[in-house]
Amino acid sequence: MSPNEPKESLDFIRTIIAADVAAGKSGYRVHTRFPPEPNGYLHIGHAKSICLNSGVAREYNGLFNLRFDDTNPVKEETEYVESIKADVRWLGAEWEDRLYFASDYFDQLYEFALKLVNDGKAYVCDLNAEEMREYRGTLTEPGKNSPYRDRSVEENLDLIERMRKGEFPDGSRTLRAKIDMAAPNLNMRDPVMYRVLHARHHRTGDKWCIYPMYDWAHGQSDSIEGITHSLCDISFEDHRPLYDWFLDQLGVHHPRQIEFARLNITYTVLSKRKLIQLVRNNQVWGWDDPRMPTLSGLRRRGYTSESVRDFCDRVGVAKRESMVDVALLEYALREDLNKRAIRVMAVLRPLKVIIDNYPEDQVEELDAINNPEDDSAGSRKIPFSREIYIERDDFMEDPPKKFFRLSPGNEVRLKHAYFITCDRVVKDDSTGEVVELHCSYDPATKSGEAQDGRKVKGTLHWVSAAHAIDAEVRLFDRLFNKENPLDDEDFAANLNPDSLEVLKGCRVEPCLADATPETYYQFLRMGYFVADVKDSAPGALVFNRSVSLRDSWAKMQKK
RNA sequence: UGGGAGAUCGUCCAACGGCAGGACAUGCGGCUCUGGACCGUAGAAUCGGGGUUCGAAUCCCUGUCUCCCAGCCA
Numbered sequence: 001m002s003p004n005e006p007k008e009s010l011d012f013i014r015t016i017i018a019a020d021v022a023a024g025k026s027g028y029r030v031h032t033r034f035p036p037e038p039n040g041y042l043h044i045g046h047a048k049s050i051c052l053n054s055g056v057a058r059e060y061n062g063l064f065n066l067r068f069d070d071t072n073p074v075k076e077e078t079e080y081v082e083s084i085k086a087d088v089r090w091l092g093a094e095w096e097d098r099l100y101f102a103s104d105y106f107d108q109l110y111e112f113a114l115k116l117v118n119d120g121k122a123y124v125c126d127l128n129a130e131e132m133r134e135y136r137g138t139l140t141e142p143g144k145n146s147p148y149r150d151r152s153v154e155e156n157l158d159l160i161e162r163m164r165k166g167e168f169p170d171g172s173r174t175l176r177a178k179i180d181m182a183a184p185n186l187n188m189r190d191p192v193m194y195r196v197l198h199a200r201h202h203r204t205g206d207k208w209c210i211y212p213m214y215d216w217a218h219g220q221s222d223s224i225e226g227i228t229h230s231l232c233d234i235s236f237e238d239h240r241p242l243y244d245w246f247l248d249q250l251g252v253h254h255p256r257q258i259e260f261a262r263l264n265i266t267y268t269v270l271s272k273r274k275l276i277q278l279v280r281n282n283q284v285w286g287w288d289d290p291r292m293p294t295l296s297g298l299r300r301r302g303y304t305s306e307s308v309r310d311f312c313d314r315v316g317v318a319k320r321e322s323m324v325d326v327a328l329l330e331y332a333l334r335e336d337l338n339k340r341a342i343r344v345m346a347v348l349r350p351l352k353v354i355i356d357n358y359p360e361d362q363v364e365e366l367d368a369i370n371n372p373e374d375d376s377a378g379s380r381k382i383p384f385s386r387e388i389y390i391e392r393d394d395f396m397e398d399p400p401k402k403f404f405r406l407s408p409g410n411e412v413r414l415k416h417a418y419f420i421t422c423d424r425v426v427k428d429d430s431t432g433e434v435v436e437l438h439c440s441y442d443p444a445t446k447s448g449e450a451q452d453g454r455k456v457k458g459t460l461h462w463v464s465a466a467h468a469i470d471a472e473v474r475l476f477d478r479l480f481n482k483e484n485p486l487d488d489e490d491f492a493a494n495l496n497p498d499s500l501e502v503l504k505g506c507r508v509e510p511c512l513a514d515a516t517p518e519t520y521y522q523f524l525r526m527g528y529f530v531a532d533v534k535d536s537a538p539g540a541l542v543f544n545r546s547v548s549l550r551d552s553w554a555k556m557q558k559k
Numbered sequence: 560u561g562g563g564a565g566a567u568c569g570u571c572c573a574a575c576g577g578c579a580g581g582a583c584a585u586g587c588g589g590c591u592c593u594g595g596a597c598c599g600u601a602g603a604a605u606c607g608g609g610g611u612u613c614g615a616a617u618c619c620c621u622g623u624c625u626c627c628c629a630g631c632c633a
Contacts, residue, residue: 236633316572325584416592550596
């Protein structure tokens with residue numbers, strides 16, 4: 001979408017930006033940024049922000065920056081920088097040569113700070129953390145001025161310079177903006193700009209022992225980069241007056257901060273702090289566990305970046321707090337995969353079927369279409385023989401009314417192959433478990449149509465026993481069994497103990513032998529699957545189920 | 560009377576003084592060599608109370624509820 005071909009309605013942010021551009025603000029430019037802190041992996045909530053920021057820029061032929069907000073060396077690591085870059089790139093957000101770090105601006109930020117000190121708008125404060133809290137006041141009571149608030153410019157200059165040089169221990173002094181200790185907005189009660197922190201930074205090393213706070217770094221970084229619209233989540237609404245204050249005092253380019261509601265999804269948590277807890281407590285395999293809402297987890301699960309972007313479009317942008325149904329995410333994936341996934345046959349819980357009247361040593365190569373939704377996907381050959389496997393769930397000895405699958409005496413179609421009828425059931429004497437089925441086929445139904453025009457209600461997937469290859473299949477369910485896991489103080493108590501089911505001894509058709517994570521498959525009637533990027537290898541296949549197919553039979557059974 | 564923000568189908572998002580609409584989810588029906596996909600169809604909402612207006616989800620008043628803020632985190 002461009003301003004020339006508007007949608008019938010714009011979200012509130014695009015409405016604001018359209019007005020700003022029309023009014024000629026910032027020279028008709030649009031320039032946005034995504035500013036992650038490299039202290040964890042990106043999740044789908046970040047995807048919403050990335051899509052918004054990069055999308056808006058693209059719509060106006062503007063620019064989009066990736067900037068790491070790396071102002072707290074004790075929490076940040078290079079590993080996170082790399083994973084974030086990979087995730088943003090995967091999503092298709094293009095930062096071109098504009099990869100920045102707030103730490104790139106430490107020198108400039110320091111110069112800015114000196115200017116505020118010189119202007120009498122910032123001072124060095126000797127209060128410790130606890131004292132500062134006491135002086136800050138409360139939500140309903142004003143704070144008190146720091147006893148150090150009225151130091152001379154000369155003394156402040158001397159002190160900040162010595163802070164920078166490392167003369168003072170961690171936590172001993174801060175540089176504070178001189179605003180208003182009685183302000184009803186706590187952020188304006190002389191906020192800290194710099195703290196002393198003798199910590200090695202992942203990029204600047206030991207150069208600095210004072211580090212800027214978020215509020216001091218963020219707006220100025222936006223300004224330096226020429227950002228026009230600084231989009232952030234609603235929790236920063238209270239910070240906007242401070243964002244504006246710093247920029248106004250400095251008299252520099254002044255981007256407009258706009259806040260939107262963060263994304264929440266049912267049956268999951270979208271908070272870096274919570275996710276890192278799951279990782280550290282080994283409650284998941286890692287950041288890229290396929291059950292995690294991280295972008296690396298979703299990717300490993302088999303989500304396409306197209307589907308994630310489509311989902312972000314569908315959830316919209318607004319200010320009210322909301323909880324999006326996870327079904328919408330799944331819908332977006334199915335929608336995309338339905339168009340592009342190769343259809344193959346895989347039997348997850350095998351039950352042997354012997355076709356008694358099929359020639360003992362015969363093998364036929366049957367044609368199988370790769371994707372009925374996409375002619376260009378072509379077709380392939382699959383082997384058929386006397387002994388095959390079908391899904392255990394596709395047979396019932398004593399079927400209920402609407403069961404269209406195999407049962408004694410009933411005829412069904414084997415996809416791409418023949419009609420078969422079940423003649424005999426072999427059971428284990430001691431357990432009574434069905435061990436194998438004896439069936440007969442009708443040679444006149446090859447490729448799945450009966451010459452005489454008779455119909456069957458059911459079509460089953462299958463694999464030739466002699467040709468099938470072994471695979472492990474992992475079925476995932478929601479990570480939490482409560483719609484909002486955060487409703488309870490201990491959210492981890494809501495972890496779904498059945499979120500993972502591992503199936504071994506699955507039998508899949510031969511073409512899957514060299515499956516790689518780059519190919520999205522639909523296992524006919526079972527769902528969409530992808531080879532696991534870490535655990536799958538030729539000869540030891542491991543598939544993740546990305547999402548199941550809609551299943552009206554299962555739905556019917558539940559009633 | 561701390562400050563800030565927000566309340567529209569079950570869910571998410573529209574409607575910006577002029578017929579409350581779309582998507583997901585759900586129900587029903589059709590079609591199908593995937594009980595998939597697809598097609599059709601149904602039910603489903605303006606937080607409460609006042610006011611302004613020919614006309615209010617929208618403007619005004621009032622009440623209620625929800626969320627955020629007291630890190631030298633971001």
